[in-house]
Every structure is written in C-alpha cells, then in structure tokens.
Amino acid sequence: xxxxxxxxxxxxxxxxxxxxxxxxxxxxxxxxxxxxxxxxxxxxxxxxxxxxxxxxxxxxxxxxxxxxxxxxxxxxxxxxxxxxxxxxxxxxxxxxxxxxxxxxxxx
Amino acid sequence: xxxxxxxxxxxxxxxxxxxxxxxxxxxxxxxxxxxxxxxxxxxxxxxxxxxxxxxxxxxxxxxxxxxxxxxxxxxxxxxxxxxxxxxxxxxxxxxxxxxxxxxxxxxxxxxxxxxxxxxxxxxxxxxxxxxxxxxxxxxxxxxxxxxxxxxxxxxxxxxxxxxxxxxxxxxxxxxxxxxxxxxxxxxxxxxxxxxxxxxxxxxxxxxxxxxxxxxxxxxxxxxxxxxxxxxxxxxxxxxxxxxxxxxxxxxxxxxxxxxxxxxxxxxxxxxxxxxxxxxxxxxxxxxxxxxxxxxxxxxxxxxxxxxxxxxxxxxxxxxxxxxxxxxxxxxxxxxxxxxxxxxxxxxxxxxxxxxxxxxxxxxxxxxxxxxxxxxxxxxxxxxxxxxxxxxxxxxxxxxxxxxxxxxxxxxxxxxxxxxxxxxxxxxxxxxxxxxxxxxxxxxxxxxxxxxxxxxxxxxxxxxxxxxxxxxxxxxxxxxxxxxxxxxxxxxxxxxxxxxxxxxxxxxxxxxxxxxxxxxxxxxxxxxxxxxxxxxxxxxxxxxxxxxxxxxxxxxxxxxxxxxxxxxxxxxxxxxxxxxxxxxxxxxxxxxxxxxxxxxxxxxx
Numbered sequence: 127x128x129x130x131x132x133x134x135x136x137x138x139x140x141x142x143x144x145x146x147x148x149x150x151x152x153x154x155x156x157x158x159x160x161x162x163x164x165x166x167x168x169x170x171x172x173x174x175x176x177x178x179x180x181x182x183x184x185x186x187x188x189x190x191x192x193x194x195x196x197x198x199x200x201x202x203x204x205x206x207x208x209x210x211x212x213x214x215x216x217x218x219x220x221x222x223x224x225x226x227x228x229x230x231x232x233x
Numbered sequence: 234x235x236x237x238x239x240x241x242x243x244x245x246x247x248x249x250x251x252x253x254x255x256x257x258x259x260x261x262x263x264x265x266x267x268x269x270x271x272x273x274x275x276x277x278x279x280x281x282x283x284x285x286x287x288x289x290x291x292x293x294x295x296x297x298x299x300x301x302x303x304x305x306x307x308x309x310x311x312x313x314x315x316x317x318x319x320x321x322x323x324x325x326x327x328x329x330x331x332x333x334x335x336x337x338x339x340x341x342x343x344x345x346x347x348x349x350x351x352x353x354x355x356x357x358x359x360x361x362x363x364x365x366x367x368x369x370x371x372x373x374x375x376x377x378x379x380x381x382x383x384x385x386x387x388x389x390x391x392x393x394x395x396x397x398x399x400x401x402x403x404x405x406x407x408x409x410x411x412x413x414x415x416x417x418x419x420x421x422x423x424x425x426x427x428x429x430x431x432x433x434x435x436x437x438x439x440x441x442x443x444x445x446x447x448x449x450x451x452x453x454x455x456x457x458x459x460x461x462x463x464x465x466x467x468x469x470x471x472x473x474x475x476x477x478x479x480x481x482x483x484x485x486x487x488x489x490x491x492x493x494x495x496x497x498x499x500x501x502x503x504x505x506x507x508x509x510x511x512x513x514x515x516x517x518x519x520x521x522x523x524x525x526x527x528x529x530x531x532x533x534x535x536x537x538x539x540x541x542x543x544x545x546x547x548x549x550x551x552x553x554x555x556x557x558x559x560x561x562x563x564x565x566x567x568x569x570x571x572x573x574x575x576x577x578x579x580x581x582x583x584x585x586x587x588x589x590x591x592x593x594x595x596x597x598x599x600x601x602x603x604x605x606x607x608x609x610x611x612x613x614x615x616x617x618x619x620x621x622x623x624x625x626x627x628x629x630x631x632x633x634x635x636x637x638x639x640x641x642x643x644x645x646x647x648x649x650x651x652x653x654x655x656x657x658x659x660x661x662x663x664x665x666x667x668x669x670x671x672x673x674x675x676x677x678x679x680x681x682x683x684x685x686x687x688x689x690x691x692x693x694x695x696x697x698x699x700x701x702x703x704x705x706x707x708x709x710x711x712x713x714x715x716x717x718x719x720x721x722x723x724x725x726x727x728x729x730x731x732x733x734x735x736x737x738x739x740x741x742x743x744x745x746x747x748x749x750x751x752x753x754x755x756x757x758x759x760x761x762x763x764x765x766x767x768x769x770x771x772x773x774x775x776x777x778x779x780x781x782x783x784x785x786x787x788x789x790x791x792x793x794x795x796x797x798x799x800x801x802x803x804x805x806x807x808x809x810x811x812x813x814x815x816x817x818x819x820x821x822x823x824x825x826x827x828x829x830x831x832x833x834x835x836x837x
Binding site: 215216219220227 | 640823824827830
C-alpha cells in the first residue's frame with residue numbers, strides 16, 4: 127500500500143478542510159460534460175469534478191481521488207465506477223469518523 | 234295444561250299483589266314475551282293471552298336465561314312475586330318476581346285471546362322474535378348498537394362474532410374470502426384429505442372452516458371463492474394459535490351433515506377487509522413467526538419484476554419488491570409474488586411517483602435483510618384504502634414524512650423480540666460469547682446470530698448420510714438391492730445423500746465447531762451432498778472434492794445458531810447447530826458496526 131500520498135475520506139462539508147490536498151470521495155452522478163462530472167456528495171452537497179478521461183459509461187455512484195480545488199470542486203486523478211447501489215449514509219458516517227474522533231486511525 | 238297459561242292469570246296477579254311460598258299457591262302460569270336484558274337482570278312482559286304486565290326477573294335467574302331454561306315465548310310458573318306501582322304512572326304496574334320455575338320452552342308464537350280485556354294493559358302488537366346468544370346480549374349491554382341492524386335480515390342470521398362452541402344451532406351468512414386447495418395427509422390413523430376456507434361475514438369478522446374427508450369432498454366444489462353462503466350445523470372449537478391465519482379465537486369444522494347453501498338472488502354484501510396493522514418498527518417481533526401480519530405504508534419505491542427460480546420445483550415465479558414507510562420513520566421491503574407482482578405490482582410501479590398509501594393483509598415476516606415482508610397466496614393489497622389510518626398516514630407523509638430521512642427496519646436494532654427466531658441483526662454475538670459461557674443453553678436451546686468465517690472443514694469426516702427420498706430419514710441397504718426406509722416402511726432403488734457435517738468457524742474473538750445439516754451445509758459448501766460425493770469419487774490430478782472444500786473455507790457468512798447442551802460420555806458439552814446461513818449484506822453490516830461505535834462512545 128502506498129502511504130506516501132494519503133488521501134482523506136471526505137464528504138461535501140469536509141472538502142473545505144482539505145483544499146490543496148488529496149482527497150477521496152464518492153458522489154452520486156447527476157450530470158456530466160466533457161472533462162467534468164457533477165454529482166451529489168453523500169451529505170447532499172453539489173460537487174464538481176474536473177479532470178481528464180472520466181470513465182464511460184458512468185454508473186450512478188463514482189469514486190473520485192484527486193486534489194480538492196475549492197469547497198465544492200475536485201481535480202480528479204483517479205475515477206472509479208462504484209456501481210448503482212451504494213450506501214451513502216454509511217460512507218458519510220465513515221467520512222465523519224475518519225476526520226473526527228478516529229482521525230488517528232487513518233493516514 | 235302444560236302448554237297453556239292460567240286463564241286470567243294476570244288479573245289474579247293484580248288481585249293478589251304479593252305471593253310468597255307460604256301462601257296458597259294459585260298456580261299462575263304466564264308466558265314470557267319481550268324478554269330483554271336490563272343491567273344485570275332481565276325484564277319481560279308476562280302474558281296470559283288477555284293482559285300483559287311488565288315483570289322483572291331477579292339476577293339469580295340470569296343463568297337460567299342464558300342456559301335457555303327460561304326462554305322468550307316460553308311459559309313460567311310464578312312462585313314468589315310482588316306487584317308494585319311504576320313511580321309516576323299509577324295506572325301501570327310491574328311485577329317483581331323473586332321465584333319462578335320454567336314450565337315449557339318457547340311456543341311458536343305469543344298467546345292471544347280474542348277478547349280484549351277492559352282492565353289492565355292492552356295487548357301490544359306482537360314484536361318480531363329475535364334469538365340472542367349470550368355474547369350478543371353482552372354486546373348490547375355494552376352499548377354496541379350494531380346487532381339491531383343485522384336482525385333485520387330475512388333469515389335468523391348470526392353474526393360470526395357471536396358464535397361460540399357452547400351454542401346450539403345457528404346459521405351464518407358469509408362470503409368465501411379464501412379457499413385452500415385439497416390436501417391429502419397420512420398419519421397414524423390412516424390417510425385422508427382436508428381443505429379449508431376462510432369465511433367473512435358482513436361485519437368483516439373472519440373464521441376459518443375446515444373439512445375433512447367426506448365433508449371435504451362434498452363441499453370442495455360447493456364452495457366457490459367470492460360467493461356468499463348460508464352455513465349451519467358446523468361445530469366450533471378453540472383455534473390452534475400456532476396455525477391460525479385469521480383473527481378469531483375459534484375455528485369451525487364442517488362435517489357431512491353441515492348445511493351449506495349458496496345465497497343467490499339476494500342482496501349481497503361485500504365484506505370489508507379487516508386490517509390489524511403492525512407499525513413497521515414493531516415488525517421485528519414477528520420475524521419467522523407463524524403469525525401473519527397486516528401493514529399500511531406509503532410507497533417509497535417499486536422495483537421492476539424479477540424472476541425467481543423456486544427451489545423445490547425449479548419453477549420460475551415473478552417477484553417485485555416495494556418499499557413502504559410509515560410514521561415510525563422506518564421502511565420495510567415487501568416482496569410481492571406471482572400475480573401480485575405482475576398485476577397490482579405493475580399498477581403500483583405506474584403510480585409510484587405519487588407515493589400512494591397501500592394496505593396489505595396477511596404478510597409473512599422473514600429475516601431476509603434483517604426484517605422483510607413477503608406476500609403469500611392469500612395476501613390482499615389495497616391501494617389508497619378508504620380508512621382513517623390511510624388518511625392519517627397520507628397527511629403525515631405530505632406534511633413531514635416526505636422530508637424525513639428514514640431507515641430500513643432491518644438495519645435497526647429492534648431487540649424487542651422474545652425468542653429464538655429474531656432478526657439476523659438483533660441478537661448478534663461474537664463466538665467468544667458462546668465459548669466463554671459453558672452453561673449456555675443448559676435449560677433450553679438459546680439462539681444467536683453471528684458473523685464468522687469458515688476456517689476448516691475436515692475432509693475425512695463423514696459428511697453425509699443416505700437418506701430416503703421421501704422423508705429424508707436414514708435408509709439402510711436392502712438385502713438384495715436398493716434401500717430400505719424404516720420410517721416409510723418402503724424400499725426404493727435410489728436414495729439421496731444429505732449433509733450432516735462439522736465445520737470450524739472463526740471470528741475476531743475465537744473459534745468453535747458448528748454442526749450443519751443439509752440445507753445449511755449446502756449453502757456453506759455450494760453444492761449438494763450428491764454432487765460433492767460425485768466429485769469425491771472422481772479420479773484425476775486435481776481433486777475437485779478438495780478444491781470445493783477449500784473454496785468454501787475463508788468465506789464469511791451470517792449464521793443463525795442454536796446452542797444447547799448435550800451429554801457425551803457422561804460429560805456435558807455445548808452443541809452449536811447452524812439453523813440458517815445467509816450471505817453478508819455489507820451495507821447492513823456497516824450500519825451495525827456504526828451503531829456499535831456510537832454505542833461504545835456513549836457508554837464511555
């Protein structure tokens with residue numbers, strides 16, 4: 127496992143704490159254009175993901191690893207289709223725990 | 234003399250305003266008319282054909298009335314009484330009877346004399362005679378006014394609610410709301426056939442009626458689904474709560490002599506479906522119980538139809554899942570099967586965006602996804618029912634429910650259940666909980682759910698036995714050829730193999746051995762015992778048998794287990810048996826872990 131460049135689990139609200147850093151999140155795709163995908167974060171905020179070559183076709187859920195550009199935008203480095211069923215509530219709780227009380231357990 | 238009243242009896246009563254046992258007995262016999270309850274006693278009019286006088290019976294005689302000794306239109310001999318004025322109406326009097334005896338049971342009609350008396354009270358026009366059971370009378374005393382209306386029916390029809398095993402003759406008018414198939418059975422006393430129907434009366438009360446053998450054959454074709462019948466001469470007994478499917482303390486048995494007559498050319502009634510709704514968050518208690526339940530909920534989503542292959546006959550049956558929510562802010566998945574999936578299911582899919590309210594009668598509660606509901610052949614789905622519950626639910630949904638976040642009942646920790654068959658998610662333990670309590674299951678088997686990995690399957694154990702294809706019991710090789718089943722007392726050329734195996738399981742807290750029987754072992758191994766036996770006997774470089782066992786190892790399952798004590802070489806040992814195996818639902822497991830984390834946080 128590569129630990130040299132860790133990516134933090136984030137939801138929409140947590141993104142602002144990692145601007146300029148590497149993050150990882152899962153969005154529900156609501157629309158896509160060439161070079162960008164718009165989606166809803168697990169805490170129901172809108173996130174715009176820019177970057178080259180998103181997968182095609184896109185599934186309902188998409189994992190994105192990249193650099194947080196602003197409090198609602200990510201420049202993607204890795205795109206992964208996460209399929210059409212995904213428990214967003216669980217993921218959202220994970221993001222909160224990983225950045226809160228149990229931060230020390232995550233790199 | 235026995236069946237007539239005393240001439241001018243009432244006049245004699247009025248002349249001798251009190252009578253006690255010391256007096257000379259004038260032998261006054263009167264007819265009881267208009268017998269009705271008043272508080273804890275009964276009133277009636279004493280009739281001698283010419284005159285009537287209002288009378289009251291003491292509470293001590295109530296039992297005689299209920300038992301039928303004293304009947305309306307019957308005759309009684311007055312032994313002790315007093316005549317009093319009705320306050321404020323000096324011309325009217327009433328007789329307070331303290332002792333009397335029944336002389337004759339109900340006559341055909343009220344005794345009337347041609348001559349009208351000039352004194353006393355004029356004869357009133359005859360009232361319609363009404364038979365009343367004890368429970369009806371009790372109903373009336375409670376102020377339940379409904380029975381009055383149903384008495385207007387042309388026949389003397391008893392409401393189902395009034396039937397009990399201690400009652401003589403009755404006739405009911407009911408609609409067949411479910412008709413079972415004819416089943417054959419075999420037991421120690423021989424073979425036979427049986428079928429049952431569910432009957433619903435005008436008020437929506439239901440009862441199950443069962444017919445055996447000759448009666449079953451006689452009435453099987455007579456009873457048609459949805460038709461209305463007059464039924465009499467059946468017998469009632471207490472319902473077996475284990476198998477009851479309708480809300481009634483009694484069930485009915487019809488024999489050959491029972492009367493079943495179709496009510497044609499008559500005003501029909503449509504029985505209202507009576508619901509007994511269980512709130513979604515209370516469904517946990519019903520998981521894997523025999524009780525059927527009713528739910529009402531707002532449709533959240535409707536799936537397309539899927540085809541499911543039925544295990545026992547490989548038939549494909551359509552299924553559709555719908556998600557319902559109610560005011561408890563919980564959702565539950567209801568699987569509609571067969572016609573309900575394709576018919577009403579399609580209708581629901583078309584209107585899903587409008588979030589209709591639906592009520593479903595008779596659902597089975599299963600442990601799939603924690604808690605889930607499933608229709609059976611007699612389930613009944615009503616879209617947007619016209620009921621106060623539905624109205625309330627709809628307004629709740631429109632006002633706040635729409636915006637509320639809901640969670641699936643299966644993921645919740647509804648641990649209100651009280652026995653072994655709880656939800657997979659409600660009585661979760663680690664293996665150490667079992668292994669560190671050697672006395673667990675000492676009194677009676679205890680049930681748990683546990684998530685664990687298969688860590689070892691001993692390849693050289695006896696994994697299966699030869700089983701009878703009919704009864705699954707063990708068979709022995711017959712003398713010449715084939716197999717002998719002791720239980721069926723029958724020889725068959727073939728037998729099937731059924732698993733009985735020990736598997737070792739592990740989790741983060743420890744490991745233990747479980748014993749698994751055929752169905753559960755099949756899920757663990759991934760093939761039948763016959764198939765595995767075939768693999769074992771195959772020769773070749775790669776041993777498929779070993780591979781199969783290896784594949785089954787280090788996979789995780791959700792186990793439903795029972796823990797009991799077994800004596801082995803005069804030493805007590807824990808025996809852990811697999812009662813159910815299901816695949817891991819990762820999202821549900823994650824929710825469970827999150828719950829544990831938050832519980833740990835609050836307890837610290």
